[in-house]
Amino acid sequence: MGQTMIEKIISSHAGKDISQNQIAIVDVDMVMASDTTAPLTIKSFKEMGGINVWDCSKVVFVIDHAAPAPNERIANLHSLMRDFAKKQSIILYDAGDGICHQLMVENQHVKPGQLVLGADSHTCTYGALGAFATGVGSTDLAAVLLTGKTWIKVPETIKIQLNGTLQPGVSAKDLILFIVGHLGIDGATYKAIEFTGEAIKELSLDSRLTIANMAIEMGAKAGFVDTNGLKLPYDFENIKADDDAIYDSVHVFDVSQLEPQVAIPHSPDNVKPITEVEGVAINQAFLGSCTNGRLEDLHEAAKILKGKKIHPNVRMIIAAASMDVHIKAVQDGTAETLMRSGATFLPSGCGPCVGTHLGVPGNEEGIISSTNRNFRGRMGNRNSNVYLASPATVAASALYGKITNPKLLLEGAIK
Numbered sequence: 001m002g003q004t005m006i007e008k009i010i011s012s013h014a015g016k017d018i019s020q021n022q023i024a025i026v027d028v029d030m031v032m033a034s035d036t037t038a039p040l041t042i043k044s045f046k047e048m049g050g051i052n053v054w055d056c057s058k059v060v061f062v063i064d065h066a067a068p069a070p071n072e073r074i075a076n077l078h079s080l081m082r083d084f085a086k087k088q089s090i091i092l093y094d095a096g097d098g099i100c101h102q103l104m105v106e107n108q109h110v111k112p113g114q115l116v117l118g119a120d121s122h123t124c125t126y127g128a129l130g131a132f133a134t135g136v137g138s139t140d141l142a143a144v145l146l147t148g149k150t151w152i153k154v155p156e157t158i159k160i161q162l163n164g165t166l167q168p169g170v171s172a173k174d175l176i177l178f179i180v181g182h183l184g185i186d187g188a189t190y191k192a193i194e195f196t197g198e199a200i201k202e203l204s205l206d207s208r209l210t211i212a213n214m215a216i217e218m219g220a221k222a223g224f225v226d227t228n229g230l231k232l233p234y235d236f237e238n239i240k241a242d243d244d245a246i247y248d249s250v251h252v253f254d255v256s257q258l259e260p261q262v263a264i265p266h267s268p269d270n271v272k273p274i275t276e277v278e279g280v281a282i283n284q285a286f287l288g289s290c291t292n293g294r295l296e297d298l299h300e301a302a303k304i305l306k307g308k309k310i311h312p313n314v315r316m317i318i319a320a321a322s323m324d325v326h327i328k329a330v331q332d333g334t335a336e337t338l339m340r341s342g343a344t345f346l347p348s349g350c351g352p353c354v355g356t357h358l359g360v361p362g363n364e365e366g367i368i369s370s371t372n373r374n375f376r377g378r379m380g381n382r383n384s385n386v387y388l389a390s391p392a393t394v395a396a397s398a399l400y401g402k403i404t405n406p407k408l409l410l411e412g413a414i415k
């Protein structure tokens with residue numbers, strides 16, 4: 001029987017052919033935990049009698065969610081992680097190095113065809129590399145630290161075929177917001193999503209990461225971006241679904257006419273074409289996160305803001321997805337362009353995305369954000385309104401102090 005891409009990867013890690021809805025015991029290639037989950041993972045690992053992790057070269061800890069530490073409690077949790085990492089000789093990225101998911105990709109801790117677990121829901125991001133990657137709880141991760149294995153109920157796969165070419169000013173973020181709006185927040189619960197089609201083939205790695213990142217916003221166990229057209233700094237083998245693979249459902253979209261999309265408060269699936277929300281007042285614009293904090297995203301924003309000043313009512317905050325992205329943006333002048341337009345750079349990390357510190361909005365404020373979630377209170381204030389959009393839309397809206405269509409700016413229809 002034919003296999004989906006996901007079934008192929010899981011089979012290769014189970015040592016036998018396995019198909020959807022079966023339970024597989026698999027070898028895990030790599031695991032990751034951040035400062036929100038690693039402390040509990042360490043505790044569970046010790047409670048389970050753990051002494052040494054199964055393979056210290058396969059465990060990555062990242063201090064990124066509240067980093068540098070905003071208070072004493074978190075500072076002590078960071079110390080706990082550093083001590084454990086040192087004793088176990090595992091890989092540790094410290095405050096300012098960047099967001100866990102970006103670091104995993106950038107430093108080649110994940111490769112196509114691998115099976116990777118992370119104690120963070122956006123672990124699905126690595127599906128952009130053609131890996132099976134999924135988020136697990138801290139305790140589940142502790143068990144993997146002991147054994148190097150886990151069990152997985154093989155998900156059914158939803159295939160999303162994207163035909164056509166995106167217009168200028170319309171990006172991967174608009175694509176994925178459109179899909180989340182279409183399938184809904186529980187439209188893919190415990191399913192895998194395979195993204196394929198000519199619109200995908202053209203996309204850069206940065207754009208593919210944006211797409212896979214938001215698979216979880218539909219409840220998906222994993223997102224998998226067809227590796228056809230993927231360019232990496234090393235050779236890899238394409239994983240292709242068999243022609244007779246069985247899918248839960250297949251959705252085909254032509255994206256040539258797609259407008260920029262915006263998810264309005266308070267859910268990522270509350271998605272509207274920008275034409276329906278243009279003009280909503282904005283007080284804060286955030287560019288960053290594991291969804292859209294990469295170099296390509298900073299370039300998109302700089303294209304719009306070059307030589308201009310953001311609106312006086314707007315605070316624009318930027319946190320590059322990693323220190324490396326930040327350095328590259330400094331070297332190529334992007335950071336200066338953005339700062340001269342009035343934006344403030346935070347250290348690389350999760351920053352305001354999850355509302356732990358840095359950039360918490362005020363009551364009734366409107367925020368345009370390049371992140372992936374806009375649940376009530378997500379950025380730290382239940383009385384604020386968060387709108388999710390692409391980096392280009394974030395920049396255009398910062399410029400005008402209201403939600404603004406970047407396409408109109410790029411076409412010269414507005415100045």
Ligand SMILES: CC(C)[C@H](C(=O)O)[C@@H](O)C(=O)O
Binds near residue numbers: 036065120135
């Ligand atoms: C805080 C952490 C556990 C969480 C996650 O799992 O995704 C965070 O990264 C998020 O984006 O909501």
Ligand code: SF4
Binds near residue numbers: 120289290349354372
């Ligand atoms: S940037 Fe936001 S979504 Fe990504 S891992 Fe950090 S908190 Fe989660």
